[in-house]
Amino acid sequence: MADPSQYKYPSPLEGYENAPPLSDDKAEDGKSFVNPKNEKLSKAYDEFPDPLNKGLQGGFDVHIYYLQQNKEQTQYARDLWERIRREFPELRIYRVWDKPIGPHPVAMFEVNLFTPAQFGAFIPWLAIWRGPLSALVHPNTVEDGDHRAIEKRNHSQRAIWMGERFPLDLGVFK
Incomplete structure (x- = not known):
């Protein structure tokens, strides 16, 4: 995983x-503010x-992983892929890869998300329907600088995991 200390971060309070x-008053639940x-x-x-991509690439990629040697996971992944294509036809959904590709260490398929509404609908849905599979959710950013370094950061330091993490081959970004 990328070392967060090697990056610069804007202040989260920029604009405020x-x-x-802020008030210390508690809300109706007695715990939140x-x-x-x-x-x-x-x-x-x-x-x-x-700097999330608002263009053709989309703001987020979701890589849904399965162990290709596991027949049950392979079938579940193919069924999930079909279900996603039927339920979310507006998303970009790629083929099922039955072997590692790029930085991804096991078989997978990819889904692209283009809007906050798509993210807000698909990610909670996937939390319920991903079953035994793992998913990497990573941003696609449009930034100045070394493209490979930006991709490495997007796949590591900025990544969100659902289920078990798989060690990515970040060396492909060198």
Whole structure:
């Protein structure tokens, strides 16, 4: 995994530097906090924030892994692939690879997500329906700099895992 200390991070409070202090008042549940009201929802509900790709590549890739030597997982992966194609035809869904490809150490197929709405619908659905399979969810970013280094960061430091992690071959990004 990439070392987070090698990256620079913008302040999460950018744009809120002069905001009034937050209240310590508790919400109705007695545990969470009362948050200040906003006039409108965050624009992140409608579009991915920069530097996520808003173009042809899509903002996120979801790689769904299975152990190709395991007949039950192989069949489950093929059935899940078919179900996703039927239930989410608006997503870009690639072929099922029955062997490792690129940095991915086992068989898999890929799904691309283009909007926050697609992400918000598909990821919770996948949490329930992925069964015994693992999934890597990684962003696709549009940034200046070394493309391979950016891809390495997207597949490691910025990645989200569902299920068991698989060690990626990050050497392909050198």
